[in-house]
Amino acid sequence: xxxxxxxxxxxxxxxxxxxxxxxxxxxxxxxxxxxxxxxxxxxxxxxxxxxxxxxxxxxxxxxxxxxxxxxxxxxxxxxxxxxxxxxxxxxxxxxxxxxxxxxxxxxxxxxxxxxxxxxxxxxxxxxxxxxxxxxxxxxxxxxxxxxxxxxxxxxxxxxxxxxxxxxxxxxxxxxxxxxxxxxxxxxxxxxxxxxxxxxxxxxxxxxxxxxxxxxxxxxxxxxxxxxxxxxxxxx
Numbered sequence: 001x002x003x004x005x006x007x008x009x010x011x012x013x014x015x016x017x018x019x020x021x022x023x024x025x026x027x028x029x030x031x032x033x034x035x036x037x038x039x040x041x042x043x044x045x046x047x048x049x050x051x052x053x054x055x056x057x058x059x060x061x062x063x064x065x066x067x068x069x070x071x072x073x074x075x076x077x078x079x080x081x082x083x084x085x086x087x088x089x090x091x092x093x094x095x096x097x098x099x100x101x102x103x104x105x106x107x108x109x110x111x112x113x114x115x116x117x118x119x120x121x122x123x124x125x126x127x128x129x130x131x132x133x134x135x136x137x138x139x140x141x142x143x144x145x146x147x148x149x150x151x152x153x154x155x156x157x158x159x160x161x162x163x164x165x166x167x168x169x170x171x172x173x174x175x176x177x178x179x180x181x182x183x184x185x186x187x188x189x190x191x192x193x194x195x196x197x198x199x200x201x202x203x204x205x206x207x208x209x210x211x212x213x214x215x216x217x218x219x220x221x222x223x224x225x226x227x228x229x230x231x232x233x234x235x
Contacts (some may be wrong), residue, residue, distance in 0.1 A: 003202065004029035007061070007069045011052050011112060012079035014038040017131070017185070020195040021076055028199055030074065033065045045069065052079045062115040071119040074202060077112055077162070078104040078131040085154040097154055105158035108137030109165060117173065124176025127202055128169065130162040133185040139216050159184075163213060172213030179210040186217040200224045 009108045012018040013034025018229040019042055025046070026032045033046040048064055049056035056133040065072060081104050085097045111128055120126035136159055136183075162182055170180040181201060197216045201208070201224060209227050 001028045003074070003199075004115055006073040007033065007065070008076065009035065009065055009072050009073055009112075009116065010076040010078055011035045011108065012131075013042075013044070013047065014040045015078070015159075016226065017191040018076075020191040021078060021198055024192070024195045024199050025074070025076075028202075031069055032071060036079070038133050039067075044116070045176045049175045051104075051114055051115060053103035055111060056113050058108075058111040062119075064219035066119050071123045072116040073120065073126045075112060075116050075120075075126070075128045076131065076198065077109040077129065079108050080158065081208060082130065082152075082155050084151045086151050099153045101159045102161075105155075106161045109162060110193070112167060115163070117178070117224045120173075120178050121176045125206055126177065126179075128173075128180045129198060129201065130166055130180070130182045132159045132162045132182045133212070134184050134215050134217055136160055136163060137184055152185045166213065167211050174210060177206055179204075179206070179208060181210060182213040184213050186216045205231075 003025060004129045008030040010018055010021050010025070010032065013022055014036035018034065018036065021032055022032050022042060022044060031045045033048065034040045034044045035050050035052065036093065037049065037051045038050070046068055048061040048066060050061040052058055062072065083097065083100050083101065113128060135156055166180050166182045173180060183198055183201065194216045201214060214224060
């Protein structure tokens with residue numbers, strides 16, 4: 001599994017999952033740039049301190065990566081936040097929570113995609129992977145119908161939105177050779193297996209799946225499901 005010659009940009013690179021993604025991408029031969037509002041304490045080709053919810057920060061970060069590394073082939077939209085958000089909280093607190101969660105996860109993914117797509121088109125294609133949660137997928141345990149805690153409405157909404165982005169972007173960018181998928185991961189303290197699924201997804205290459213949501217659970221095998229026919233992926 002080689003990503004030699006590819007430039008990968010990972011947001012939320014200072015977190016545990018972001019760190020794991022960067023490490024495995026680098027081990028696979030990619031040139032890796034990390035973006036986070038916190039200090040990135042790992043060896044990367046390039047690390048940029050930026051807030052992905054801010055337009056100017058995103059432009060500066062992507063312009064820096066393009067100028068120093070030549071462009072972007074892979075974007076991993078991993079930046080996100082989680083917190084309990086009871087629906088009976090005060091209006092003021094609800095608005096604060098709304099911006100805290102959706103500005104980073106949803107707005108951040110949107111801004112990053114818009115910022116890198118020109119570079120990807122110029123380089124003949126690429127991959128965008130939006131990192132979501134298995135809470136958006138049907139429960140795996142028999143008899144369960146719930147997917148999200150009643151106290152995580154904003155977190156759930158921020159992640160559900162990524163599915164809409166994935167499907168629309170996959171349709172729009174397919175003609176440019178850009179694949180767009182969602183990696184929905186389970187909560188875990190050992191993120192490396194989830195990052196391995198990311199590598200498997202990227203290794204499919206230009207003819208691989210697009211417009212799909214791939215689940216990766218703690219309790220199950222960390223591997224890609226069988227591929228569907230190309231025409232089925234984005235319809």
